[in-house]
Amino acid sequence: MFCPQCGASNADTAAICVQCGRNLQPGAPAVPTPAGVVIPPGAPAVNIPNYLVFAILTTVLCCLPAGIPAIVYAAQVNSKLQMGDVAGAQASSNNAKMWCWIAFGLGLASIGIWIVLMLIGAIGSLRQH
Amino acid sequence: MRVIATIRSRRAMLAGLFSASAGLVLLRFYDPASSGLFPPCPLHYFTGLYCPGCGSLRALHQLLLGNWHTAWAMNPLTCVLLPFLIYGLASEVWLWVRGRALPQIFIPGACIYGLCAVIVLFGILRNLPVYPFDLLAPGAMLRL
Numbered sequence: 001m002f003c004p005q006c007g008a009s010n011a012d013t014a015a016i017c018v019q020c021g022r023n024l025q026p027g028a029p030a031v032p033t034p035a036g037v038v039i040p041p042g043a044p045a046v047n048i049p050n051y052l053v054f055a056i057l058t059t060v061l062c063c064l065p066a067g068i069p070a071i072v073y074a075a076q077v078n079s080k081l082q083m084g085d086v087a088g089a090q091a092s093s094n095n096a097k098m099w100c101w102i103a104f105g106l107g108l109a110s111i112g113i114w115i116v117l118m119l120i121g122a123i124g125s126l127r128q129h
Numbered sequence: 130m131r132v133i134a135t136i137r138s139r140r141a142m143l144a145g146l147f148s149a150s151a152g153l154v155l156l157r158f159y160d161p162a163s164s165g166l167f168p169p170c171p172l173h174y175f176t177g178l179y180c181p182g183c184g185s186l187r188a189l190h191q192l193l194l195g196n197w198h199t200a201w202a203m204n205p206l207t208c209v210l211l212p213f214l215i216y217g218l219a220s221e222v223w224l225w226v227r228g229r230a231l232p233q234i235f236i237p238g239a240c241i242y243g244l245c246a247v248i249v250l251f252g253i254l255r256n257l258p259v260y261p262f263d264l265l266a267p268g269a270m271l272r273l
Binding site for chain 2 (some may be wrong): 050053054056057059060061063064065068071072074075077078079080081083086110111113114115118
């Protein structure tokens with residue numbers, strides 16, 4: 001089951017949400033939106049993470065196109081929330097998270113390959129001397 | 130269950146904070162443009178094309194030195210997005226430390242699609258060898 005407050009995935013038998021601690025038992029009162037969060041009229045009251053910050057970070061810093069689908073899924077999360085499609089928004093949220101990790105992993109892999117290439121180059125130049 | 134999840138996320142958060150600060154310290158003292166310490170953009174390395182993020186490390190290095198003019202020439206998109214990214218990351222850290230996020234405005238999905246289009250368009254335009262778009266290539270504005 002997904003937490004109705006923060007959208008985190010929980011075991012179906014969980015009593016409280018692993019992420020935000022909300023009571024997940026049926027019939028539990030909904031926790032009001034935390035103070036300070038501005039919700040414009042028409043926006044949904046549920047908070048499902050769209051990972052937009054991480055999507056942009058991986059796009060700008062990892063230099064690989066995998067960040068673009070992450071941003072598109074982040075946009076889907078918010079458009080679906082606006083339409084009241086909470087389940088769809090949660091699915092897009094999971095996809096956004098997955099693509100953030102793919103972009104991050106590709107970035108890490110390219111750093112790793114770069115380090116290996118540098119080491120090979122250093123050893124090669126040592127042998128020449 | 131909750132305790133395990135908290136420990137795991139705490140470790141992940143500490144690892145993230147540690148590597149981010151280590152990266153920033155390296156960026157402060159080594160210029161990605163000349164040191165060879167930082168990996169080049171794979172897209173640019175293999176194709177010669179600039180991606181929307183090309184020059185972002187050089188821009189961050191120049192910002193850490195206080196040269197905002199050079200930073201802007203390296204990657205104007207990164208300079209524009211940086212304040213929002215810093216606020217978003219600060220909100221994540223605040224959520225971790227204090228259990229609540231910083232105040233945030235709900236961004237309509239259409240605005241995020243627009244941002245995505247701007248990023249892709251920026252990536253295309255900075256590869257065009259035509260004035261004034263060629264100024265968007267990393268460092269091109271420094272040659273004015």
